[in-house]
Amino acid sequence: MTNVYCWAATHVGLVREQNEDALAVSAAFDLGSEGTWEGQLAGERAWAMVADGMGGHAAGEVASRLAVEVMAPFLTECSSADDLPTALASADWAIRHAMAEEPSLKGMGTTICGILAISNKMSVFNIGDSKIQFWNAGELRQLSEDHVVHGHILTQCLGGSSQGRTLAPCIVTEPLPGDARLLLSSDGLTDLVPDDQIQDILSRSDRPAEELVEAALTAGGHDNITAVVLQFEPS
Template sequence: MPGDHHCAVSALTHVGLVRSSNEDMCAVPGWTSGPGRERWSGGLSADGGWALVADGMGGHAAGEVASALIVEALAPLMSGLEDRRDVTAALDEANARLHAATAADPVLAGMGTTIAGLVLRGEEALAFNIGDSRIYRWTPAGLAQISIDHALGGGVLTQCLGGTARPMPLDPFVGRCRWEPQGRFLLCSDGLTNMVPDTAIARLLASRSEGAADALVEAALDAGGVDNATVVVIDPPH
């Protein structure tokens, strides 16, 4: 597929209705979310374009620091990721930076973050995650979760970046998936998936050719908005 093809992308993060701060972060080439930068829409290169969603955790502002630091560390590496070895090396490097920041500032002790990432490679995509931020592929045949939740019941994570006294060995999910006819990709934090069932997510992705990101976040808010909610919707190359 020629490199000048682009995918339409919409990204949106929302603090929700309960939390006082937004510990989620999302990013695409040239843009990272933050206060006053809650939404982005535009085109991504179908060959080398990428998106990230991170859901930070930790007391005070530590969760925001963790998600921002990991996104900042991974962003320059994303377009070069080709396989599991690349992804694992990039995550290990980012995790080491997170632990170094924690060691330098005791206030940040215990901070951690999930990560979900997608790199577009022409007719397919490289997907990876640590934690319970998810990646889905929607087609007219239905919604399929591509990522794997590293979590127990009650939202207890079995893997995250940071979150421990010493760096733990990471075992990320890494997979390749092809574009399907009329398919879309969705990256999101658990502020969406804990509030909105997959059936409703599928219905919104099916019915909204435009405005799907807004509709998904609105559904999370309508359901109570107890957590930060972040979504990135990626449409096929054209």
């Protein structure tokens, strides 16, 4: 398997009172509402996720945290990308069940994006507008699909309603690259930092997640900001 190195950073931003983003990687750790982390993702599989609790809705931070907590064991055991829809449906059910049990959580929801790398393949997935961007051979391209209309209204999310729905996640499977970087981020980053600046940071930085968060703060930091960067290296 290609070696995977990870940088992660999250920040509450300069306007919001609490961080409704959540992240997780296959090397267990918890950054809390602010912080940075880096390290090797060892083993035969590597995974990472970013979830963005729906701003303006009740308990977005509960929804995002619950999503990554439910998804983590699935990603640890998944045998292929075929298992991802079931994992996402389980996270959606858990959020809706929590709303049914606790009225104060009514309306909470979250986006999610992530990657599962097994053997020589990577599968990326997303629901909502948290982005997955792939930098390789000097080019930046988006692998995720933005589930939005009119620029900002989500058409897909986990939770958000106590009623069941048919989820339509974007799932893309590609050969695992030998020399590239992958960025998972919440829209608090991508709404403020243009693609050319993201590409520049990914191409040269030795602390890319932290530098991307700093760029979003410099640009105004009006939302929570989370970045997870994975670097794939030949084994």
